[in-house]
Amino acid sequence: MRVAVVGAGPAGVRAVEQLVRAGLTPAWIDEAPDGGGRIYQRPPAGFRRDARALYGFEARRATVLHATLDALKPRTEWRPDTLVWNIRPKARVLDLMQDGAQQAVGYDAVLLCTGAMDRVIPLPGWTLPGVATLGAAQIALKAQGCAIGRRVVFLGTGPLLWLAAYQYARAGIEVAAVLDTTRFATKLAAAPGLLHGPATLAKGLYYTVWLRARGIPVVEGVVPLAVEGDDGVTALRWRDAAGAEHRTGCDAVGMGWGLKPEAQLADLADVPFDFDPLQHNWVPRRDLAGRTPVTGLYLAGDGAGIGGAEVAELAGARAALALLEDAGHPADAAQVLHLDRALRRQARFRAALERAFPFPAGLAAEMADATILCRCEAITAGELRAAAASPTGPAPEANRAKAITRIGMGRCQGRVCGPAGAEVLAAALGCTTAAVGRLRGQPPVKPIPIPATAAA
16 A cells, blocks of 8 residues: 655654554655654754753653654655645645656555644735744744844744744843733633643743743734834834834844644645634644545644644544554554544644634734735735725635735745735625635645646
């Protein structure tokens, strides 16, 4: 049986572990030079900061995962630095790009563990040098041993906001402020549900207390107004919950409002998608075990719906067991029961976390007309609103708006601007975000050389 696993983060590692244990030799493909995913991204050889400094409370989990990853590589067809840019579900073929060359891998079953990326709400000045997503800020620190600036403001909401600020401050970088768009009362209302994940809750509280204890300004319920600067960032202008305006000097801004699944391959494989109103995300349809309606295709980790690293490990193992069971391998009933119970427990905690740090759709919907929304094509929020009310034919949904304005036609194919653009369009049309739909995936999922596309 030919099995392919796409992704070598927490979900991919635990999935491959189960497959190898069952005697299979899967093709294991990851876009990065090494495995670990973004959360446990490995630094380059010779990097001097140890695991404790890099991963904090997650150091032991990261070290164990890396050890498992290294032990599994020789027992798989390990393909790092390889982009899966297309999937052909009828032919059961993955199109790959490695070292500039086109390749193809056939499969009988494929498990997609494609991870997630930051959700961004554009604001005036967000295209200035010095503005980065929270994930990019972490990558700079972990993989390159550098910071996005000398004096950094962290803006957004969600656990990653606090974690990134803590990691930067621990590394000796000046954190000018941590500005959370969620009000404290919203978090407090979700507190009972957060008790389903006491260890994670304790870590989050520790980060906030640690930051405050060191005199770092922490403000909740803020409204970001603009990033200021000419050739680079000089300040962030914002408004507090009482309506007073402030200006915080800085040379960099790390921002992010939660995560969205990197689910383009699932889309190209014809997996149906559903709008999750709690996560405020479009997510590919799958059951608790990771099975999708497409025969032979399984999903695990944040690429199937945001759950975090611990959930990704559980889901990776569970999806691999489902794949094996469907292929006729006997399942360990006790292990399946344990994983299912753990996933249900984590789902309750994740629901509370989404309520505690909701995606501020209103901020996106109300962005100023002049704000660059799609930076690839330089499309403003005003141009998208105009398309929604065009007298020659309004844009009733996301893909029609794309055809009229070119929003989402750039290098990122709407991966960055899509979520915020949907909010702008929905507000302009007076309908729900779910009603405007989502930008459909197109191959290649990321830019590749044209000759490679022709060869395919």
